[in-house]
Amino acid sequence: MFQEATYGQPSRFTPSPPDLAGGSLNEGFSPALRRGPLPFGxxxxxxxxxxxxxxxxxxxxxxxxxxxxxxxxxxxxxxxxxxxxxxxxxxxxxxxxxxxxxxxxxxxxxxxxxxxxxxxxxxxxxxxxxxxxxxxxxxxxxxxxxxxxxxxxxxxxxxxxxxxxxxxxxxxxxxxxxxxxxxxxxxxxxxxxxxxxxxxxxxxxQPPAPTPCGSPGGPPVTARRVRLRDGRHLAYEESGVPRETARFKVVFSHGFTGSRLDSLRASPEVAEELGVYMVGFDRAGYGESDPNPARSVESAALDMADLADALGLGDKFYVVGFSLGCHAVWGALRYIPERVAGAAMLAPVVNYWWPGFPAELAAREYGRQQRGDQWALRVAHHAPGVLHWWMEQTWLPLPTSTVVANTTYLPNKRDAEIRRTLTADGTLRNKREMATQQGIQESYYRDMAVMFGKWEFDPMALPEPTKGCPVHLWQGDEDGLVPVALQRHVAGSLGWVNYHELPGTGHFLSAVPGLGDTVLRTLFG
Structure with a gap:
């Protein structure tokens, strides 16, 4: 249904530690002058x-x-x-x-x-x-x-x-x-x-304490929830065929600002034909799922495994992620590969600090962001403990994160129109209120710290999954949030990833007509 663009696969090599701040190793150094008080020490x-x-x-x-x-x-x-x-x-x-x-x-x-x-x-x-x-x-x-x-x-x-x-x-x-x-x-x-x-x-x-759902003064619990092994609760939403009769069972990890209600938007007819059961969940701290101050890439993967166990999905299940939620998919491939029957990632967000990226390429794509976004990611990576403080300081002479503010420039016309429509009818405001009702620190800002923090592994160094475990990655070539050049390098570094680049397509892939059906047929057809 979709024509996939072709491109040259980048060669595999191990780059030197990046010097991404610019400048040459052989440039001159002018005398060090104090331009104000020195910081502590x-x-x-x-x-x-x-x-x-x-x-x-x-x-x-x-x-x-x-x-x-x-x-x-x-x-x-x-x-x-x-x-x-x-x-x-x-x-x-x-x-x-x-x-x-x-x-x-x-x-x-x-x-x-x-x-x-x-x-x-x-x-x-x-x-x-x-x-x-x-x-x-x-x-x-x-x-x-x-x-x-x-x-x-x-x-x-x-x-x-x-x-x-x-x-x-x-x-x-x-x-x-x-x-x-x-x-x-x-x-x-x-x-x-x-x-x-x-x-x-x-x-x-110090960020304010979260207000968990069901706690005194906190939001009410309205969703179905399961209790995880560590005592936290995870809210979920099911779709597709009943899990008892399903041939394929999928756990879906939503993106930044998302919720358990997000899905592939596959047609009921295709889900019925293939026998696909899908369950989406509020990731920790989002919606009605309890916050996890120790949240990490690993814990995101373990949450999916615990959810699958609580719902009786069996020893193996499929994992699908969208945008920033794909860090849970990478985590599953790293930490619970024995549980993964197959995986699909749609416009997965990348971490500019992953060692597998060539320094010059990462620096170039990083520098194309707005200054406010660059600084938000710097703080998220180097000083996650003060990210909440940083994001709330309106007096700073730098603009805030355009991603959090929903003002990022979107080069794709469909993406831009979708955002205008959802802004005008209040959908984006309602999604934000739902996602952050327990506190923006444990939802948005914790997401940023996990995604752009220091990972314990490099996805581009992951070993090939066991035979019979397909991994697919879809990416639009007009994505205004995830650099397609970096995505191509990720795919080129992992020969076992089936890369599908969609021409004339932006970041909001779940809104692309028919793509949800294509993903299911690709995985299970």
Whole structure:
């Protein structure tokens, strides 16, 4: 029914760690000038003369240089790049901190450091209430005896290793600074006043508590829900043929701003003909599903498995995702491959920090976004603990996320018309109210932190699923939200993904006439 465009498959290779902030390794460095107060623990970068001396003298000079720039040696040791001489490595390290130190970058770094405070409980760290005690990163947090995910322990170890909350060598397109931000805790060595200020800022960036459905003061429970193994509830909606008589059983993961009511919009006749049962669910924190402060790519996949078990869908089931909800599909292929009978992804959102993307390609596509969207993703990736604070600051001289505001430029005419219609009749407003009724932090902002945060795996490095497990990916070539160039690279990196590019099509694929039927026939026909 749809004509698929052809394109050249990109070659597979392993790119070097990205330097996506722009600039050349061999560009000149002007003297470091202070353009305002330095953030907590910051020291100015060395000027040209010092840098050249370091390059000429080798690692010994680097270790002896002022301003704790010996940390660069550790950074290079932990993140080596083959084929580079010492000069190139030092220049690359200096390039991380080279810029005009604009105000927004200072905000990002300062509040990224403060994020440690806001996240102390979750990352097994604590701040002493005494003004004379020092911050102890190894002190267990209250409640830590209850156990945490291994991923939390890994994140803490990585944090302690890198000595810097942003880990600049892996930071994606971001403005660089002339300053080196040391790893000194907010309350250490700066006196009681700084410690008190840090604690006050911690409280200021703390997001409001969610209001779960069915709790005192919370929204009522109106949907059918199942209880998961960890005690949370998941709201769901069924469609297609009865599950008891179905030949194929599908779990559908909705996109950003979506709900359990979203579906493929396949015709009842086709679903009946093929014997397809489908169940959509409110992802954690959305609609009437309980929030999950520990939400991750892995937990999204496990939620689907728990839902399938609660409904008796059997040992294997199909997973289908739309837009940002496809992170749950990638998670299923990674964490529960034995449960997946097949998978389909429609316009899956990509993470610009996935290691499999060529640096130049990711930087180019990242830079095509509006500045507000770029900064929202930077904060979501580097400082997720302050994302709620960032998104709510209307006084910032940067525009907010156009995706959250539903104002993103949509090059496809059908997409633009759909948005105009849904805005005019109030549908988008109603969808937002439904999705965020338990709090925007645990729905929209948690979604952003999970999707654009630090993944534990690279989808482009996933092994091929077992025989008989088809994986299909549909993408419009006029998508204004997901760069088609990056999607092509994902498909080209995974030979087992069946890629379907739809010419003249945008992002809202569920609204494309007949596509839902095509997806079902492709999977099951």
């Amino acid at each position: 910051a020291t100015a970068a060395p000027n040209d003369e010092v840098m050249n001396e370091m390059i000429d003298s080798g690692s010994a000079a680097a270790a002896a240089s002022p301003g704790k720039w010996h940390v660069i040696q550790e950074e290079l040791k932990n993140n080596p790049v083959s084929g580079e001489d010492f000069e190139a490595k030092v220049r690359r390290a200096f390039d991380m901190y080279h810029d005009d130190t604009d105000l927004m970058f200072k905000f990002l770094n300062v509040y990224s450091r403060i994020e440690k405070c806001e996240k102390w409980t979750e990352t097994r760290t604590s701040l002493s209430k005494s003004k004379t005690e020092q911050y102890n990163p190894d002190a267990p947090a209250p409640g830590s005896s209850n156990g945490r995910r291994n991923s939390d322990e890994k994140k803490l170890k990585d944090l302690k290793k890198m000595g810097h909350p942003l880990r600049p060598s892996h930071s994606l397109p971001m403005d660089r600074s002339r300053y080196y931000y040391s790893a000194a805790p907010v309350g250490t060595g700066m006196g009681p006043l700084a410690g008190q200020l840090g604690e006050w800022l911690c409280r200021a960036v």
